Amino acid sequence: MTAQLLNRATGAWLGLIVATCVSWFSAENHLAGGVTVGMILLIAAIKVRLVFLNFMELRTAPPPWRAIFEVWIVVCTVLIWGFYAYAPR
C-alpha cells in the first residue's frame, strides 16, 4: 500500500513537471495552432486531477467525495474554454 502510494505520488510529480513544461512550450510556440489554448486547458485539468487523486488521495476516497471534485474539474474547464471560445478574436 505504502510503496504503491509512493510510486503513484512520485509518478504524479514527474507527470506534473512534464505537463507544466509541455504547456509552457506549447504556448510559446503556438504548437497546436488554433487549438493551443484548448490543449493547455486540457493539460491543466489533467494536472489538477493528478493532484486531487494522487496527492490528496481522492483515488481511495468514498465515491461521492471524489465525484464532487471530478465534476468541479470538468465544469471549470468547460466554462473556461467556453468563455475563451465565445470571446472575439
Next chain:
Amino acid sequence: MILARTPDHSRMENAKSAPAIWTFITADVMAFGMFFVLFMRQRTVDPALFNSASMKLDVRLGVINTLILITSSWLVVLGVERARRRDRAGLLRFWAIAMAVGAGFAVTKCIEYADKFSHGVTMLTNDFFMFYFFLTGIHFLHFLVGMAALGFLWFKARVEPLDGPYLGWLESGGIYWHMVDLLWVMLFPLLYLMGRA
C-alpha cells in the same frame, strides 16, 4: 488518506478529522472556480487587452513557481507517508525540505510583484492586472497560511505521538498544502499562458 475506506487502524482513528478539512477545501475550491470563470467572463470584453497585459508577465517566473509548488507538495506526501510508518525523523526531514522549497515561491512572487510595481503596474492599471493582483494575492494569502500550518505542525511533530490523532492533523495540513498547489496549477495557464498561446 483521511477520506479512505481502507480499514486501516490509523485512518479509522483519524476519520473524525476528515469532514472539517474537506468541507473547507470544498468551499475554497468552489470559490476559486467562480473566480476563474469571472476572469474569463471579463476577458470576453477585451481579449486583446488581456492578451497584451499577460505578455507583460514573466512566464519563466510562473513556470518556476509551478515547479516549486508541485515539488513541495510531493515532498509533503512523502513526509505524511513517513509519519504513517511512525518514522518521525523521515517526516521531519521531508517536511523541512518541503518548506524550504515552498519558501522559494514567496521569493519569486516578491520579485515579480516588485518588478510590476517598479514599472508602475498596479491593480488599477487595467482589468487584467486587477484580476492578476486579486487572484495571485488571495492565492498568496493561502500560501502563507499553508506555510505557517506546515511550520506549526512540523514544530509539534517533534514531540507529538504519531500513532494518535496527530496523524490526522498532519494529513489535514498536507491536504491544505496540496490545495494551494492545485489552485496555482489553474491560475498559471489563465494568467501566464493563455495570452501568449
